[in-house]
Amino acid sequence: MANKFPHIALISFLVSLAMACSSPARSAQTPNQSASGPIRILVDTTRAPQKILHADLQIPVHAGALTLSYPEWIPGEHQPSGPIINVAGLKIMAGGKLLPWRRDLIDMYSIHMDVPPGTDTLDVSLDFLLTSNTSGYSSASSATAFLNLVSWNQLVLFPKGEDAANINVIPSLKVPDGWKFGTALPVEKVDGDIIDFKPVPLNTLIDSPVLTGRYFRVIDLSPGQTPHHEMDIAADNPADLAMAPETETAYRQLIVQAGALFDSRHYRDYHFLLSLSDNIAHFGLEHHESSDDRLYEHTLTDPVTRVATASLLPHEYVHSWNGKYRRPAGLLSPDYLQPMKDNLLWVYEGLTDYYGEVLAARSGLWTQDQYRDFMAREAALLDDEPGREWRPLQDTADAAVFLYDAGVDWQNWRRGTDFYQEGDFLWLDVDDTIRRITEGQKSLNDFSSLFEGGPSGEPLLKPYDFDDVVSALNQIAPYDWAKFLHTRLDSLDPGTMDEALDNAGWKIQYNDDPNEMQDKRDTMTQQVDLRLSVGLLLKTDGSVLDVIYNGPAYRAGFGPGMRITAVDGRQLAPATIADTLLEEIQNAEHTDQPIEFVAANGLQVKTYSVDYHGGLRYPHLVRDETHADFLSDILKPFAP
Numbered sequence: 001m002a003n004k005f006p007h008i009a010l011i012s013f014l015v016s017l018a019m020a021c022s023s024p025a026r027s028a029q030t031p032n033q034s035a036s037g038p039i040r041i042l043v044d045t046t047r048a049p050q051k052i053l054h055a056d057l058q059i060p061v062h063a064g065a066l067t068l069s070y071p072e073w074i075p076g077e078h079q080p081s082g083p084i085i086n087v088a089g090l091k092i093m094a095g096g097k098l099l100p101w102r103r104d105l106i107d108m109y110s111i112h113m114d115v116p117p118g119t120d121t122l123d124v125s126l127d128f129l130l131t132s133n134t135s136g137y138s139s140a141s142s143a144t145a146f147l148n149l150v151s152w153n154q155l156v157l158f159p160k161g162e163d164a165a166n167i168n169v170i171p172s173l174k175v176p177d178g179w180k181f182g183t184a185l186p187v188e189k190v191d192g193d194i195i196d197f198k199p200v201p202l203n204t205l206i207d208s209p210v211l212t213g214r215y216f217r218v219i220d221l222s223p224g225q226t227p228h229h230e231m232d233i234a235a236d237n238p239a240d241l242a243m244a245p246e247t248e249t250a251y252r253q254l255i256v257q258a259g260a261l262f263d264s265r266h267y268r269d270y271h272f273l274l275s276l277s278d279n280i281a282h283f284g285l286e287h288h289e290s291s292d293d294r295l296y297e298h299t300l301t302d303p304v305t306r307v308a309t310a311s312l313l314p315h316e317y318v319h320s321w322n323g324k325y326r327r328p329a330g331l332l333s334p335d336y337l338q339p340m341k342d343n344l345l346w347v348y349e350g351l352t353d354y355y356g357e358v359l360a361a362r363s364g365l366w367t368q369d370q371y372r373d374f375m376a377r378e379a380a381l382l383d384d385e386p387g388r389e390w391r392p393l394q395d396t397a398d399a400a401v402f403l404y405d406a407g408v409d410w411q412n413w414r415r416g417t418d419f420y421q422e423g424d425f426l427w428l429d430v431d432d433t434i435r436r437i438t439e440g441q442k443s444l445n446d447f448s449s450l451f452e453g454g455p456s457g458e459p460l461l462k463p464y465d466f467d468d469v470v471s472a473l474n475q476i477a478p479y480d481w482a483k484f485l486h487t488r489l490d491s492l493d494p495g496t497m498d499e500a501l502d503n504a505g506w507k508i509q510y511n512d513d514p515n516e517m518q519d520k521r522d523t524m525t526q527q528v529d530l531r532l533s534v535g536l537l538l539k540t541d542g543s544v545l546d547v548i549y550n551g552p553a554y555r556a557g558f559g560p561g562m563r564i565t566a567v568d569g570r571q572l573a574p575a576t577i578a579d580t581l582l583e584e585i586q587n588a589e590h591t592d593q594p595i596e597f598v599a600a601n602g603l604q605v606k607t608y609s610v611d612y613h614g615g616l617r618y619p620h621l622v623r624d625e626t627h628a629d630f631l632s633d634i635l636k637p638f639a640p
Contacts, residue, residue: 038168038199043155045212046176046193048148051130055155059124063117067160068092068101068124071153071206071336072109074138076285076323078331078342079401083139083154084109086129093123109337110160128154133281137404138209138292140281147213147234149275149292153206153336163334164203171197171205173212180216182232184208184271184289204459206336207287207324211273217241221252221272228269229255235276236297243300250364253637254314257362258321260639261355261445264453266325266460272313276300284312286319288459296524308520310365311374315356321452322352329463345397346489347469350423355448357424361635368635372621373517376508378421379497380532380619383508386549387415393422393496394489408537409560413549425500426488428634432503433484434477435630445638446476501621505629512586512616528578532617533585534595534610538564540574544599552612558599565605566598582616589615 040058047054059068072082092099094116101113115122130143142149150173158167173195175181185208186198200208213234221229231251235241251272259265271290278297285292293313299305328348330341361371382388396403396418403417431444451472454462466485473481488496501507510532522529527545528538535551535558538544542564547554565572567584588595594609623629 038170039156039158039202040170040172041152041156042172042174043150043152044174045148045150046174048130048143048176048212049145051132051143053128053130053150053155055124055126055128057122057124057126057157059122059157059159061115061119061122061159063115063119065112066115066122067104067110067112068157069107069110069160069335069337070157073333073336073338073340074153075207075331075333076287076319077137077404078340078345079404080339081137081139082109082336083128086131086139086154087126088129089125089127091125093125094119107337111157124157126155126157132279134279136281137283138285140283142275142280142294144236144277144279146215146236147211147275147277147280149273149280149294150210150212151206151292152209156202156206158202160337161335164206164336165201165334167202168199169202169205170199173197173210175212176214179212179214180234181210181212182216182218182230182234182271182273183210184267184269184287185210203334208290209273209287209292211275211292213275215241219243219248219251221248221255227265227267229271230269231272231274233274233276233300236279240276240297240299240301246364247300247306251313253363254317254359254365256639257359257637258314258317261359261448262321262453263449264321264456266454266456266458267320268458270317270320272317274313284316286316286323288320288324291316291319304520305524307366307370308517308524311357311360314359314363314365315352318352318355318359321448322355323348325454325460326452326462326464329465332461332463340401342400343394343398344464344466344469345400345417346393346419346423346426349417350419351427351448353420354424354427358634362637368632370517371635372506372631373515375424375501376619376621377515377518378424379501379508380510380617382418382422382425382497384532384548384551385412385415385418387411387413388418388493390492391415392490392492393418393426393494396422408545410549411546412531422496425497426485428504428631429488429496429500430473430484431634432500432630433479434473435628435633436503437479438477440628442476443634447472450475501631502624502627504631504634505624505627506621506631507624508619509622510617510619513618513620515618515620518618522578528581530581530585532619533614534612538577538581540577542572542574542577542599552610553597553608556594556597556608556610558597558608558610559601562599562601564597564599568596585612585616588613 037060042056044054070084072080074081099113101111104110132141134141138151175193177193188196188198211232211234215235215238217233219231233241267289273290273292275294276297276299280294282294295309296305299309328344333340360366361368396415400417406416435443470481488494526540530536531548535548535553537546544560544562546560547558570580584595594611597608
């Protein structure tokens with residue numbers, strides 16, 4: 001969830017020992033009965049194309065003072081991102097009469113009221129205003145004229161102070177006429193456009209989004225096998241539902257490879273909920289038995305976009321084991337109101353990111369060459385990231401609650417959620433080290449089977465802390481793992497990337513041969529990435545997205561938000577900007593004259609002289625014959 005796609009993930013947990021001990025039992029999917037009975041909720045999505053949902057709830061209550069809460073800390077998003085700002089038209093009725101309520105002035109996600117004597121049920125109605133903003137996570141744009149992803153946390157209220165696992169809910173959904181749906185929720189019955197689901201605990205409901213759409217396709221990824229795996233796809237255009245046979249084969253292999261890696265499956269069945277549209281937010285969000293994957297309209301039919309985004313679904317799928325079954329204790333929030341602690345996101349997200357990319361290669365979604373180009377680009381950008389000189393990796397996790405909201409401008413100096421990218425190399429280094437000290441007898445695969453494996457079946461939750469990670473590593477390969485990890489987490493600018501690649505038998509080499517994965521990403525995002533040369537990241541209209549702090553363009557006076565209109569006397573046009581800039585950077589390699597950029601900074605237009613003569617710098621991985629080739633072994637399919 002920075003993520004390959006503003007991707008991601010968030011969860012939290014009270015460190016109370018009693019809750020930690022009881023959570024695994026309560027997290028099973030069997031509904032819990034309570035004296036007050038279940039909450040009923042009917043969500044009407046027929047106006048989703050107009051960007052509005054309606055919910056009717058029946059909440060069992062007792063007479064007297066009552067506080068209802070709205071989910072604030074949303075699992076998988078690692079911050080208080082509950083979109084309460086988009087709740088409108090809230091009305092609470094008791095016995096047919098409107099009941100007044102008042103918001104808590106400290107806990108803004110809770111409202112207080114007095115329930116009249118003789119009242120055993122409140123009738124609550126509200127609208128949720130779907131945004132058209134395509135930046136953000138699950139509260140960002142999720143609906144178009146032809147599809148909608150329903151996130152239940154946007155539409156529920158519940159009695160404050162109760163563990164969500166102990167609140168039983170009976171959900172129903174009304175969809176536009178003719179629309180189909182996909183979800184991990186167990187279905188009771190379908191009657192026309194009304195879907196009635198079986199009773200589930202509130203935490204299961206919120207963990208089980210529903211994808212709906214007019215143009216819909218279901219692909220069985222494990223025919224005849226238990227548990228069942230499927231991809232539910234909704235698109236704005238029916239032509240975008242097509243999937244090449246080799247891509248479908250690779251996704252089937254993803255199921256095989258992940259099962260072999262973890263030697264378990266912690267779900268009853270699994271659904272990839274894939275939304276394809278250029279008019280929604282693009283990211284992935286994990287759930288225990290499904291994933292909310294939102295990608296570009298032509299992802300499955302355009303080879304460039306398909307390859308550029310290929311690690312997203314494997315990443316979210318790995319979270320079923322690493323993040324949902326095994327979860328840092330600080331990320332539990334049993335009532336969605338307790339603040340989460342993000343300090344172990346380098347495990348939750350970093351290890352997931354590592355295996356998401358490895359599984360993309362093992363399953364055939366990427367070739368090994370594409371994986372290596374991807375890692376070379378990541379390593380090069382991190383090596384050139386000045387923010388690593390002052391902010392240690394651990395702090396990118398500790399500060400994730402606000403770093404997730406940081407923009408791309410000055411990201412290289414501020415640092416972002418680097419526990420994803422640098423986590424790839426941290427865990428590659430762990431993998432290398434295990435293989436080295438056990439002389440190839442053990443690997444990170446063994447750690448994952450031990451740590452995230454366990455019994456298959458219905459979802460369970462097993463929290464952990466730093467010492468648990470160290471203990472599991474020591475069971476695989478005795479070593480001073482605490483020191484190993486702290487050195488890479490707490491030091492300024494540790495050489496993690498180069499060390500991990502060297503130990504894996506590879507090293508970075510720069511030349512003027514384009515990096516395939518950078519080219520594909522630039523094409524997909526309509527960007528021109530010159531960060532490794534002049535130190536600029538641009539849109540194809542010349543707008544400056546980021547400037548490398550203390551790099552050549554920075555020293556010339558560039559800042560984010562400017563717009564380049566010409567270079568060395570040549571006017572720039574969106575269709576040719578990349579070629580023009582690359583040519584001028586190449587030309588500067590053979591002269592001592594600076595590159596002359598003309599750029600607008602608001603109302604000011606001036607020339608910026610960039611003194612750079614290093615030519616084009618594209619990173620690639622090449623073999624280092626002085627070390628064993630662990631990386632090729634890591635990328636081999638783990639199962640037939």
